[in-house]
Amino acid sequence: MIQNDSIVALATPSGAGAIAVIRISGEDAITIGHSVFRSIKNKDLTKQKTHTLHLGHIVDDSKTLDEVLVSIFKGPNSYTGxxxxxxxCHGSTYIQQQIIQLLLRKGCRMADAGEFTLRAFLNGKLDLSQAEAVADLISSDNEASHQIAMQQMRGGFSNEIAKLREELLNFASLIELELDFAEEDVEFADRTQFHELLNRIEFVLKRLIDSFAVGNVIKNGIPVAIVGEPNVGKSTLLNALLNEERAIVSEIAGTTRDTIEDELVIGGIGFRFIDTAGIRETADVVESIGIKKTFEKIEQAQVVVFLFDSSEFKVSGLKLKVELEKIKNQFPLKPLVIIGNKADKLTDVESKNIKAEIPEILLISAKEKLGVDELKNQLLSFVNTGALRNNETIVTNTRHYDSLLKALDEIQKVKFGLETNLSSDLMALDIKEALYQFGMITGQVTNDELLGNIFANFCIGK
Known part of the structure; x- marks a missing residue:
């Protein structure tokens, strides 16, 4: 699968800009670059040191295309190895295309998606989990997802897995050695130490598997459904949270007839707020469809914010409690935040009465933006950011999660075999499968189909 031909692609976003960066990688990359570059000091690019910059012009025969800076990185001390x-070059789309077409004529080919990073992996510059972290880093849109991607790209996750794999491999070798001397009934692997190792591996795997619940929401954002009866201020709350007029606000009940979504970063964590159609009995066909979608969105959400008009609590308090019980019974595992809006219209006595009836309530005024910060803090409390603060390894990749689950299953089989004096040859099979799953994470075990699926999701220039 390793190819030595030279590939080229635009490394910066497509479109016009101040500058653009065109990347070439391959055995003949510097030679090809030299063939189209004229240094202002008549330098020969093929004779220059690595990690140097050179000013000059890109020329196509006698035609000058642009004044450029060329950076040289000689293998193996480069990103791709x-x-x-x-x-x-300058960021004109015309200039970009002219230079790329010139390089194609000189012997380059267009890079496939993620091919630069694929070559970095194949040349041993990155392991597979680090390569995947490159894509996560590029797509990170909040502090938390950026922090996790950086830690993984630096090898935090893969180092932890590699260490466990190495220790397990040492014991696997000893058990294989026992099989070679099966007739002599000898034990090379200390069973007590092996049991301690399996316990340690099991503990680490369970911690990594548990971290996926946090990592997944950090990577993809936490969906929060804002629900309640019509005209209680759901759209006003969404606007207050986002600090912009994203949703239409009207005194007419049923104005929001479809769900409206937008994202907000709170404390470095991404939240995806969904303003839903009001829940009520209605003969309006269009509004009925919106209400049906509301329940679908609640199903998809990880947190539910139930909003009601606190100024109407005297009249609708009983009905409100019935609605709350319905949501609690229908979605018992979802965190439920109960908010009384329009609290600016309440007297102190009315506020105390509502809190006595519903102790967990949060009274706010979305219109006046009172209590919005308290709501943000409460939402943030639903995310276990302890591991993030302590810089622990957090799993965000579904492929890694799947391999960790399979590895844990095999480790538990080995533990059971050890405790029940299972024959070494059968234990060896389970150990090999656990090692295989570890290798799938770091890329010590790969196939073309796996690599194709992973790198197909990269941008072309990376």
Whole structure:
């Protein structure tokens, strides 16, 4: 699968800009770059040191295309492990295309999606989990997801897995050795130490598996459904949270006839707020469809915010409690935040009475933006950010999660075999499968289909 041909792609976003960077990687990258570059000091690019910058022009025969800076990175001391040059040109789309087409004529081919990072993996510059973290880093849109991707790209996750795999491999070798001397009935692997190792591996695997629940929501954002009867201020609350007029606000009940979604970063964590159609009995066909979608969105949400008009509590308090019980019974595992809106209209006595009836209530005024910060803090409390603060390894990748589950299953089989004096040859099979799953994470075990699926999701220039 390793290819030595030279590939080229735009490394910066497509479209016009101040500058653009065109990347070439491959055995002949520097030679090809030299063939189209004229240094202002008549330098020969093929004779320059690695990690140097050179000013000059890209020329097509006698035609000058642009004044550029060329960066040289000689393999193996480059991102891909190969000879690499990066051409920083002016950001005109015309200039970009002219230079790329010129390089194609000189012997390059267009890079496939993620091919630069794929080559970095194949050349041993990154393991597979680090390579996947590159894509996560590029797509990170909040502090938490950025922090996790950076830790994984630096090898935090893969180092932990590699250490466990190495220790398990040592014991696997000893057990295999026992099989070679089966007739002599000897034990090379200390069973007590092996049992301690299996307990330690099991503990680490369970911690990593549990971290996926946090990692997944940090990576993809936490969906929060804002529900309640019509005209209680759901759209006003959404606008207050986002600090902009995202949703239409009207005194007419049923104005929001479809769900409205937007994202907000709170304390470095992404939340995806869903303003739903009001829940009520209605003959309006369009509004009925919106209400049906509301319950679908509650099903998809991880947190439910139930909003009601606190100024109407005297009249509708009983009905409100019935609605709350319905949601609690229908979605018992979802965190429920109960909010009394329009609290600016309440007297102190009315506020105390409502809190006595519903102790967990949060009284706010979305219109006046009173209590909105308290709501944000409460939402943040639903996310276990302890592991993030302590810089622990957090799993965000579904493929890694699947392999960890399978590895844990095999480790538990080995433990059971050890405790029941299972024969070494059968234990060896389970150990091999656990090692295989560890290798799937770091890329010590791969196939073309797996790599194709992973790197197909990368951008072209990375």
């Amino acid at each position: 190969e000879n690499t040059i990066e051409i920083s």
